[in-house]
Amino acid sequence: MGILFTRMLSSVFGNREARILVLGLDNAGKTTILYRLHMGEVVSTIPTIGFNVETVQYNNIKLQVWDLGGQTSIRPYWRCYFPNTQAIIYVVDSSDTDRLVTAKEEFHAILEEDELKGAVVLVYANKQDLPGALDDAAITEALELHKIKNRQWTIFKTSAIKGEGLFEGLDWLSNTLKA
């Protein structure tokens, strides 16, 4: 009973927690984004063999953000993290046009998952600072985002290096989750 009570209180004051998965192919910029959001800095990264998890406090929402390694060898274990997930941040390297097809396939495979039925989707078209990066419309096209049914989603142009677009995405996320 005590636990229920505090939960209600926190929802009254709007201090909620949400569990977020950051997914995407390797080298898309997931880890860089996580630490940009967590610490406000660009850290140097190496490929993530495993996971990172940090909490990000934003707009009265405490986001528990899980950044999972994107290597082919690790993708099969993404599913271990699916239960109880409220939102997915799907990160795409907008300049890596060669692998957009793979990115699309992985993306739609995730949406098929039963355990992720209730999760909202935020797509980051990352690395916009790079020459030749596709814009949000082109990425929407490439990922076939319009095929998404029964789910709230959106896409933002971002550059983790420059810190652009990330918080706009979080604004959308916090509003959507609060509603």
Next chain:
Amino acid sequence: MSGHDSKYFSTTKKGEIPELKEELNSQYKDKKKDAVKKVIAAMTVGKDVSSLFTDVVNCMQTENLELKKLVYLYLINYAKSQPDLAILAVNTFVKDSQDPNPLIRALAVRTMGCIRVDKITEYLCDPLQRCLKDDDPYVRKTAAICVAKLYDINAELVEDRGFLDTLKDLISDNNPMVVANAVAALAEIQENSTRPIFEITSHTLSKLLTALNECTEWGQVFILDALSRYKAADAREAENIVERVTPRLQHANCAVVLSAVKMILQQMELITSIDVVRNLCKKMAPPLVTLLSAEPEIQYVALRNINLIVQKRPTILAHEIKVFFCKYNDPIYVKMEKLEIMIKLASDRNVDQVLLEFKEYATEVDVDFVRKAVRAIGRCAIKLERAAERCISVLLELIKIKVNYVVQEAIIVIKDIFRRYPNTYESIIATLCESLDTLDEPEAKASMIWIIGEYAERIDNADELLESFLESFPEEPAMVQLQLLTATVKLFLKKPTEGPQQMIQVVLNNATVETDNPDLRDRAYIYWRLLSTDPEAAKDVVLAEKPVISDDSNSLDPSLLDELLANIATLSSVYHKPPETFVSRAKSTSTRQDDEEYADAVETGYSESPSYTVENPAVTSTSSSTVRQTGSAAPASSSAPTSPPAPVQDLLGDLIGLDNAIVPVDQPTASYGPALPVLLPSSTGQGLQISAQLVRRDGQVFYSLLLENSSQMVLDGFMIQFNKNTFGLAAAGPLQIPTLQPATSTRTLLPMVLFQNLSPGPPNSLLQVAVKNNQQPVWYFNDKIPLHIFFSEDGRMERTSFLETWKALPDSNEVAKDLLVAVIHSIDTTIEHLATANVFFVAKRKNANKDILYMSAKGPRGIPLLIELTAAVGVPGVKCAVKTPSPELAPLFFDAMENLLK
């Protein structure tokens, strides 16, 4: 068990695992931490919580050090069973190895070393590399050990990454603990490799000697052990080294003292100055004496080592014999060892004192000790010519007490004394003959008969005396029969009168047509032929003068002694066996070495995969050892492969505070390497010795056999057969034993099947075995079937079904027994230990000062065994009750439990 106990078996509706899973994923930190604690608790009592792997690993990235330690502990335990998922932990290791807190960095490398999953080893190299160069010495020393562990998993990788060079650099580290651990790691790697990897140079020598004075006691042990393998350039250098090391002799830790003694003894070999040697001997005495004031267990270890030391350098303790006098309250194993050393130190100067002691011991209550004391007197007589007469008079006094086993033991040693001093003490024969009727032990009988035959001409009624034995000839043991045969022949040759003539006929008849024993028969035929062709020649042969025997108390072969001395302070010097006879190395060459020089070993199927060797010790030990003999893949390293593994844990556990935690130790050899019980001693088997035991591996019953051939013959064509027995145990296939050359041995695991040749009647544990080969007669021996080898892996019962089964069985199916020698030292370790024998924990409760454990097992034919153990922790005596549909198995079950709980 009464009705109200059922509450201890209550289960939650949901089931434990899903509930834990939910709690592990809780957003509340405390709940999460509690959940991890519960998981670890379940793990320690042997429950399988491996299915929670990802959930637990997901708790790994936390600020909370306590939680992190628990998760690491879990990882160490289960990474091997979830090798694929283990990859999820890698990134956290990478992060933790860069944490600002050195404790976390060290914890990370330490854990990395304990996770023996080849798949992720490669990812761990970068963090390891960083930690080897860490600013913090604690992290560096932990990383040093990790290199040795990684080397065991993937030697090639470790060499390619240059870690060996980094380790060697660490010998010059400015922190002595780092130096010590680098030495320990290099020494361990060296043991697993045939190439020279770790060689001390004059530069490293001075580094080691400096570090020696500053590092912890266990670090000192590592360094001393390394130094004792160093070959000094000349006597001068040896003297210098020894001088730097002698202060270690004063150390309070006996491991340091023994390692220092070892190192000094090794270097002394090079030292030529008699004065220096004498001085060193003087210095070594007090610390060795001090060891004998420690607890009995340590005394025992010290005594076993001292036994070797006095064989090499008797002067060290020549004046200290008094400290080896037995105290009345010494445990028997200490007394026995002290006796050995007393004999070795006995001299003309102290023999009177020693004899007084021995005489007193000979009147104590412990029969084995008394016998040994009597023998000791005899050995003194043989060793010290001038004291022989005094020894004999003590023996005669003892014989007069007329305690049966004292008399028999005395006769056995007196026979040897006669051989040592011919024509000197035969006057006492008359006294000996008075005890003739009381002799009932084969060796004593045989000795007495030998004496009668040997001195027949001086014993007026020798013929009568011998004749009294002849009636029972067919029933006598072989050794007595052989002596009777020879003695009668001697008698006949010395007194060829009518009486002896008749006797010889009876004996020859008995020993030829009437016997199955080929030894006896052969000997009898030889005598027969000799006597019938040329009695004079027979005299020359049978009555020939015997060579005088000498003292055998310094019994070890010098080269063996040297090898054992090089291994002082290890198990080898306690067993008095070279390490390779009881340590089976999983692998002993690096892969690279194999490729270049031992390509043929690969073809013969030598497996390099470390996980294979660890997970399946039984299979590798047999296969690789045979390959080693045939393919010469691994020249057995003769230098000390014993000590390091244990101290490594101490070192790593200390600062992090995991000392009390449960760290699984790999035990690839423990259940396999040492001591199978000897069932056919080589004296009976004409040089063939067979040791064997039934064991259970991977759900199957095997007969684990060790055959040692110390005869002069090549033995081949081995076959084995089992007599009908209660469980119908029989060999599942032929015995696979290669041709056994003289002075070689072989081990094998023979798969067994059940219910093949059942013997009727009430259950018993007797297993009669017959082994034959092409060269020898068939050997028969008896073994015992321990019931627990049938306990199957699926014997775990849920509480509810345990309770239901218990209630469903009538009370008459419950049998109880007090296991007097059993003891439970700690509930948790007992539960863990029993689980390894497939006796599974169900529930427990407390009643006053007693703990009551409920356990389940599944016997042969799936018979359930419901067990209740009642005991006070630490107090000998465990009440064991068992309820089962087959209560007739209870006696065998109690034997098994008593064995398991010893």
